[in-house]
Amino acid sequence: MTLRTWNLRVGVVVFIWLSALLGVALAGDAVTGRPWLIIHLLGLGAASNAILIWSWYFTEAVLRLSHSDHRILHAARLTMFNVGAGTVVVSYGVISVREGEVSAGLWSAVLAGAVVAFAAIAWHSIALLCRVRAALSARFAVMVHFYVAAGVALLVGIGFGAASARGDLPGDWPARLAVAHSTLNVFGWVGLTVIGTLVTFWPTILRTRMAVGVEEAAARGLPLLCSSIAVTVVGALIGVQSVAAIGLAVYAAALAYVVWAHADEVRRKPPTSFAGLSVLAGVIWLLVALVVGAVAYFTAPDWIAVHDRLNDLTTALLGGFLAQVLLGALSYLVPVVLGRKPSATQAGTRMLDIAGPARVGAANAGLLVWTLPGSGWPHTLSAAVAVVALGSFIPLVIWATVASSRRQIAARPRATARPSGVVLGSMAAGVAAVVVAAAVGVAVDPAAVGLPARSDGAPPLRPGRPLAYKSALPACGSHRGASRFRAATGW
Ligand code: HEM
Secondary structure (H helix, E strand, O other): OOHHHHHHHHHHHHHHHHHHHHHHHHOHHHOOOHHHHHHHHHHHHHHHHHHHHHHHHHHHHHOOOOOOOOHHHHHHHHHHHHHHHHHHHHHHHHHHHOOOOOOHHHHHHHHHHHHHHHHHHHHHHHHHHHHHHOOOOOOOHHHHHHHHHHHHHHHHHHHHHHHHHOOOOOOOHHHHHHHHHHHHHHHHHHHHHHHHHHHHHHHHHHOOOOOOOHHHHHHHHHHHHHHHHHHHHHHHHHOOHHHHHHHHHHHHHHHHHHHHOOHHHHHHOOOOOHHHHHHHHHHHHHHHHHHHHHHHHHHOOOHHHHHHHHHHHHHHHHHHHHHHHHHHHHHHHHHHHHOOOHHHHHHHHHHHOOOHHHHHHHHHHHHHHHHOOOOOHHHHHHHHHHHHHHHOHHHHHHHHHHHHHOOOOOOOOOOOOOOHHHHHHHHHHHHHHHHHHHHHHHHHOHHHHOOOOOOOOOOOOOOOOOOOHHHHOOOOOHHHHHHHHHHHHOO
16 A cells, blocks of 8 residues: 555544534534533544554654554554544543433443553554664654653543543542643643654744754753643642642743744744644644643632633633644645645645635634633634634645645646735734624624623523533533532532
8 A cells, every 4th residue: 555545544534533523513502512522522533543643654754764664553553542532432422412421331431442542552652662762863753752752641641531431539539630631631642742743843834944953952841841741640639739730830831942942943934824824823822821721720719610720721722722733734744645746735735725824813813712701692603713714624625635636737836935914914814704703793792792782672692602611511520520529618
């Protein structure tokens, strides 16, 4: 099987998870337990598959290994992971739909799925470790060290996820385990993979040479990032909020240190494509979410409030960071690995870059309104614009895949970078779309922003808060624990 056919086949897996995510996101309130499903279709499904596929691909590339060796084992690991992840999503999805009613059978199914996913990730991490050990002197071996550390974080994170799924933990344990689980999975599994990949990938997206000191900064940052994750998790387990907050603050500082090393690349070649702008926006969301999270954890009155604040940060972390980095990276990679020849790759790249800055502007402005406190039509319509801007990737990637596969492509001049004025103007158009959507929301529902309600006697139309994690899972997991904790403490 050629590398192209292989990439096409494994890419379909990510595409299926992304399509399921878009379907659930658009289904609105028709799917109860939607937030849990959205989080896991993205984090456990699409992002984890992309990480398994691309961390392996980049490892082979930077260690100069053949892409065809070990392919059968890699395929077996991917299949195993998807069986496990699919079982978790379906079985806990049923628990969510039943409003948190966890039968022994369903929990056993979640546990079985988690064990299979765990085994696949352990196998992947050990295989990466063996490959990097065998190539000791490779210049970018540090990237593979990031991938192994990310795998270890997910292994522990899966354990906490399976424990949370039981739903019978006492006191504030559900909240603390949720903090530990999301720290390990979002900052560990996804965050470490992204930060490690940026070493070579970011200058590649910008089409410029790597800045001096990038690998050294990454190598120095890795132990700091791993220790900060451990500190936050220990803080959650021993129940000391300030310790968890310090962990997040140190992670933010280490991230800033590692990405600052890339500043020269951005100065030389500022991003103008969808891929570059989306990845940059994603990393900024991660940095801001970490700082806000550290302050929020530090100042929260107790763990239940910490968990509430983590829920509020979920949109920033999953939409702002994870989805944008994933879609930006795929927009660069898909045409490169699927193009039959350079002209086909260029055709695919051009398609995935259609209205790139406008899509990034709309997605970020929409996500910003979505994350602000409040609810009602202004939030819902802005969130809808963000979902459309992010979801537009799906039809575009189908089109780009078809274009990249064509044997006959009319030669067109190579696309040149957009002038910065065009990039800014186009991003402003995307932001304007969100402003219009929010204004329509205010016109329909003035009370949402504290204006006097409509005087025509009609009842206000209140759609509620998009992706309101807690309100949508009233009796699920930690939320059952939270209500018990409130009942017990009178808080
Ligand atoms: C086998 C793997 C996994 C299992 C069994 C699992 C299970 C769970 C459960 C039961 C909850 C609900 C916790 C609660 O609020 O009570 C949860 C929440 C969450 N999970 Fe997972 N999960 C898994 C993998 C992942 C992955 C890979 C990610 C991200 C990359 C992720 C991100 C999250 C986030 C962000 C939350 C929300 C935490 C909160 O605010 O409550 N999970 N997971």
